[in-house]
Structures are given as C-alpha cells and as structure tokens.
Ligand code: ATP
C-alpha cells in the first residue's frame with residue numbers, strides 16, 4: 001500500500017483512492033468502480049467527510065437487523081472489497097452474517113479474485129461462486145446470486161448497490177440495508193435502512209454497534225423500531241443543502 005502521511009488533511013480520501021487504484025490493478029475493482037468512487041467522494045465532501053449522528057443511528061439499526069436476522073448476507077462488490085476487506089470479514093464474524101461476492105459487471109475472474117482477496121483477509125466460506133439462483137425481474141447476468149446465499153437471505157447489506165438491483169431485492173421481500181453516500185440515489189431510497197456514509201467509516205461503525213447490541217434482543221428491537229428511514233434521508237439532504245465552506 002502507498003504511504004500517505006496520516007497528518008495530511010485529506011488522508012482518508014487519498015487512502016481511499018489508492019485502495020481503489022490498487023483494486024483495479026489486482027483485478028478486483030472494475031473501471032466503472034473508479035467512476036463510482038469519484039461520485040461517492042463528491043458526496044462525502046459535501047457531507048463533511050464524517051459520520052453524522054443520523055448515519056450513526058442508521059448504522060445502529062443495521063447492526064440490529066443483522067443480529068436479529070434468520071439469515072443475513074453481506075453483498076460484496078469490487079469497490080467494497082478493495083476498500084474494506086478486513087472490516088467486512090470482521091462485520092461478518094461479529095454478526096454471524098455471510099459474505100457473498102455479487103457484481104454488477106460480473107466476470108468469473110473478478111468473482112474469484114475478490115473471493116481470494118477476502119480469504120486472504122480471513123474470510124471463510126465466501127459465497128457468490130455458484131450463482132445458481134436468479135433475482136426475479138433483472139436481466140440474466142445482473143440477476144445471478146447463490147441459492148443458499150442472497151437468494152435465501154431475509155436481511156441483506158448491500159454497499160454501493162445499483163438502483164435496479166436494490167429495487168428488485170426489495171421486491172423479493174428482503175430487508176435491505178444500503179450504504180451509499182448519495183441520498184438522492186435510488187438504492188438508499190428503496191432501502192429499509194439507508195446508511196448515508198462512506199463505506200470506510202460505515203462498516204466499522206456497524207460492527208461497533210453490533211458488538212454492543214449482541215445478546216440483547218430488546219435493545220436490537222428498540223434500535224429497529226425507533227429508526228426512521230425517511231428522516232435519515234432528509235437529514236443527509238439537509239446537511240448537503242446547508243454545507244458551508
Ligand atoms: P443512480 O443511483 O444515481 O441511479 P448508480 O447507482 O448507477 O446511479 P453509480 O455511480 O454506479 O451510480 O453508484 C455508485 C454509488 O455508490 C453512488 O451513489 C456513490 O455515491 C456511492 N459510493 C461510491 N463510493 C462510495 C463509498 N466509498 N462509500 C459509500 N458510497 C459510495
């Protein structure tokens with residue numbers, strides 16, 4: 001990894017770029033992923049590059065949903081894998097969720113490269129390689145999932161998901177937890193829990209809440225019941241409107 005001095009005012013942003021670049025070089029991240037990263041960064045800038053109180057509450061609700069699920073699956077794409085491989089493995093460990101590689105621009109090589117990369121970071125039983133089930137309502141390649149993974153899950157965490165697929169997963173009756181920096185994007189709008197935050201901060205934040213909520217079903221229930229998705233999106237939009245230099 002390229003060294004960026006931690007004192008640099010844009011440390012996190014530079015680190016993120018280097019990771020995405022390295023992801024493309026390793027065959028983990030697609031070229032489209034570079035564009036998605038740029039788009040995300042613009043929103044992060046407007047949101048103050050920090051986890052807002054509202055995003056923190058969303059992360060807490062997401063943790064509660066993951067812990068109380070019958071079968072929780074965390075969907076991993078090329079950007080998520082490049083940015084937070086270790087953090088995703090840790091989240092899966094703490095919540096009992098499974099990891100499934102799920103790509104918009106799917107190639108066998110990239111699926112395998114991502115699964116390998118997650119295993120290098122301690123993941124076991126990575127899903128997404130069978131692709132023996134289909135999400136209804138999507139064209140063939142975009143619909144592929146594992147029958148004993150996302151297809152079967154009652155709760156799915158989808159960071160940086162495409163709007164069509166987020167919608168189709170919602171129509172399958174799944175509880176959808178979406179990490180996306182753009183509150184105007186369709187994915188957070190159709191989510192049960194939109195977490196408007198950088199995935200770099202959001203995943204560790206969800207894990208932290210999960211540690212605290214583990215073994216406490218009453219606290220999990222309370223976090224779920226008090227969460228308001230519309231308010232979370234409205235908060236993010238207000239924050240962007242009211243940004244000051
Ligand atoms: P739309 O939702 O507007 O129809 P899209 O979903 O097809 O478009 P993309 O650019 O492919 O657009 O989606 C990438 C999404 O991921 C963007 O909404 C962007 O804000 C978000 N994103 C990118 N990087 C990050 C990140 N590090 N953390 C969180 N969200 C991110």
Ligand code: MG
Nearest residue numbers: 163185186187
């Ligand atoms: Mg989107």
